[in-house]
Amino acid sequence: MKNEEINFGKSEQFNLTMIPGSFARKMRTCKIWQLFRFMVINIKMLIVVSKSH
Amino acid sequence: MARLIIMGGGVSGHTTATFAKKWLGDEHEVVVVTPNSQWNWIPSNIWVGVGQMQKKDVVFPLAPIYSKAGIDYRQALATEIHPNGKEGSDKPYIVIESTKEGEDGKTEELEYDYLVNATGPKLNFDATPGLGNGKGELSGNTVSVCTADHAVHANLELKQVFEKAKKGERQKILVGTGHGMCTCQGAAFEYIFNIEHEAKKAGVRDMLDIKWISNESFLGDFGMGGLHMKVGGYAVSSKLFAESLYAERNVDWIIGAHTSKVEAGKIEYELLDGTMHEETFDFAMLIPPFSGVGFKAFDKDGSDMTDVLFAPNGFMKVDAKYDAGAYENWKASDWPRTYQNPTFDNIFAAGIAFAPPHLISKPMSSPNGTPINPTPPRTGMPAGIIGKAVAHSVCDMIKNGKDAHLHEASMAEMGAACVASAGKGILDGSAAAMTVYPVVPDFEKYPGTGRDTDYTFGEIGLAGHWIKHILHHMFIYKAKLKPGWTLIPE
Numbered sequence: 001m002k003n004e005e006i007n008f009g010k011s012e013q014f015n016l017t018m019i020p021g022s023f024a025r026k027m028r029t030c031k032i033w034q035l036f037r038f039m040v041i042n043i044k045m046l047i048v049v050s051k052s053h
Numbered sequence: 054m055a056r057l058i059i060m061g062g063g064v065s066g067h068t069t070a071t072f073a074k075k076w077l078g079d080e081h082e083v084v085v086v087t088p089n090s091q092w093n094w095i096p097s098n099i100w101v102g103v104g105q106m107q108k109k110d111v112v113f114p115l116a117p118i119y120s121k122a123g124i125d126y127r128q129a130l131a132t133e134i135h136p137n138g139k140e141g142s143d144k145p146y147i148v149i150e151s152t153k154e155g156e157d158g159k160t161e162e163l164e165y166d167y168l169v170n171a172t173g174p175k176l177n178f179d180a181t182p183g184l185g186n187g188k189g190e191l192s193g194n195t196v197s198v199c200t201a202d203h204a205v206h207a208n209l210e211l212k213q214v215f216e217k218a219k220k221g222e223r224q225k226i227l228v229g230t231g232h233g234m235c236t237c238q239g240a241a242f243e244y245i246f247n248i249e250h251e252a253k254k255a256g257v258r259d260m261l262d263i264k265w266i267s268n269e270s271f272l273g274d275f276g277m278g279g280l281h282m283k284v285g286g287y288a289v290s291s292k293l294f295a296e297s298l299y300a301e302r303n304v305d306w307i308i309g310a311h312t313s314k315v316e317a318g319k320i321e322y323e324l325l326d327g328t329m330h331e332e333t334f335d336f337a338m339l340i341p342p343f344s345g346v347g348f349k350a351f352d353k354d355g356s357d358m359t360d361v362l363f364a365p366n367g368f369m370k371v372d373a374k375y376d377a378g379a380y381e382n383w384k385a386s387d388w389p390r391t392y393q394n395p396t397f398d399n400i401f402a403a404g405i406a407f408a409p410p411h412l413i414s415k416p417m418s419s420p421n422g423t424p425i426n427p428t429p430p431r432t433g434m435p436a437g438i439i440g441k442a443v444a445h446s447v448c449d450m451i452k453n454g455k456d457a458h459l460h461e462a463s464m465a466e467m468g469a470a471c472v473a474s475a476g477k478g479i480l481d482g483s484a485a486a487m488t489v490y491p492v493v494p495d496f497e498k499y500p501g502t503g504r505d506t507d508y509t510f511g512e513i514g515l516a517g518h519w520i521k522h523i524l525h526h527m528f529i530y531k532a533k534l535k536p537g538w539t540l541i542p543e
Contacts, residue, residue: 003301007301007303008300013296013306017300018293018300019297027514028513028515031515035516038519044488044508045488048469048470048490049434049468049542050542051508052438052462052468052469053542
């Protein structure tokens with residue numbers, strides 16, 4: 001059974017939000033995609049840091 | 054030769070002291086007064102609290118670092134400030150009480166030219182009956198991850214819960230805030246998802262009921278009134294972002310809650326609608342509220358002038374607008390820029406020690422009059438940036454005179470990066486990586502969200518977790534003043 005089918009059914013609190021599907025969850029641990037995101041997040045953080053000093 | 058005293062050796066105090074010494078050199082004296090013998094990278098206490106790191110991984114002794122830097126280090130508790138000196142002397146001074154082994158309780162007067170209050174907070178466990186032991190310390194009813202020792206203890210208790218779960222005993226875990234006026238929801242947020250991750254690894258997740266309890270009026274408030282972040286091309290509220298994570302990980306939540314009493318295995322709490330409830334638990338980690346450390350200030354004639362230097366919550370008054378009034382009147386410009394005390398221009402406060410002008414989140418209270426709202430976070434990156442700006446100002450005043458231009462670091466013009474891990478493995482961990490710009494929303498500049506959505510974003514994944522690892526090693530490297538430490542930003 002899909003993860004979202006289990007969790008959406010558990011409570012009204014859970015039912016009224018969004019739950020990632022299997023693709024979104026796989027991308028969170030996909031090394032190639034995450035390496036790309038690692039660079040993007042770092043650049044964004046460096047911009048925020050530079051704007052804050 | 055001028056003497057600068059910094060009270061506190063945490064993120065803010067350590068930053069102020071090390072930069073001030075670097076800029077002032079041997080011509081002037083920099084003194085750090087802190088009751089602790091070790092520096093603690095507090096964000097990684099979370100990993101100690103789930104057994105993924107040892108205490109030794111998150112602390113190091115301060116004495117050799119300060120000795121190398123040429124900083125006069127006093128392991129002592131500062132207790133009194135005498136900003137006008139005493140009879141017979143106009144020289145301001147503080148009173149310190151040694152916490153060094155063998156010299157416990159020995160008091161000393163330390164004169165200063167400039168004083169920086171960077172003590173951080175008092176962990177006010179006793180604000181909630183049963184959360185503290187009545188002596189200002191954590192009671193045995195719950196655990197904490199606020200200090201490295203607390204985190205070590207939390208892990209031991211957690212392992213017992215996991216053992217019981219392995220034997221087939223269903224266990225209830227409660228994590229969140231232990232009072233209606235807490236801050237630092239982020240630490241509890243990180244801890245609950247690390248517990249969830251470790252429970253899965255240990256094969257006991259199905260035997261655990263994990264619940265969040267918080268004083269936030271909505272999930273994802275984080276003491277900043279929530280934030281709108283760019284996720285998947287949408288600008289969405291952190292409420293949706295946080296609720297999604299809780300639902301995905303099967304973690305129930307109670308929000309708008311003031312924990313009013315703690316007993317062994319049970320808490321009582323009041324909700325924003327005024328109703329009273331109880332919740333039982335086998336393991337609970339509840340963050341205490343923060344207050345000032347309880348300094349007393351005295352005038353030359355010995356009269357108490359604590360209220361001149363400090364707000365009623367014990368935090369030090371700085372150049373903030375404390376009379377902003379109702380929520381509707383709050384502005385980004387209410388927030389301090391230089392952190393200079395308005396009465397004494399040679400006294401500054403940095404990090405958690407300064408008194409914020411008001412909350413960031415919308416003030417809320419129950420029909421019974423109980424305030425239930427998060428207080429403003431000012432830990433981590435803002436604490437470091439403020440510490441550095443204060444060091445700059447003091448150094449300029451020492452070198453160029455008291456009229457020197459003061460450096461500014463308003464939280465309404467500063468961003469923060471926050472990485473909340475949710476499991477530690479290099480390949481199976483994950484983290485919610487967030488940046489927020491600015492920390493204090495500026496609704497005059499950004500009328501809709503109060504923040505720049507180009508630089509306020511969040512996402513969950515392995516990348517954030519790698520960043521969390523790098524930050525751990527990078528900031529400990531910087532705090533140890535190893536080669537190139539000044540190149541690492543706060």
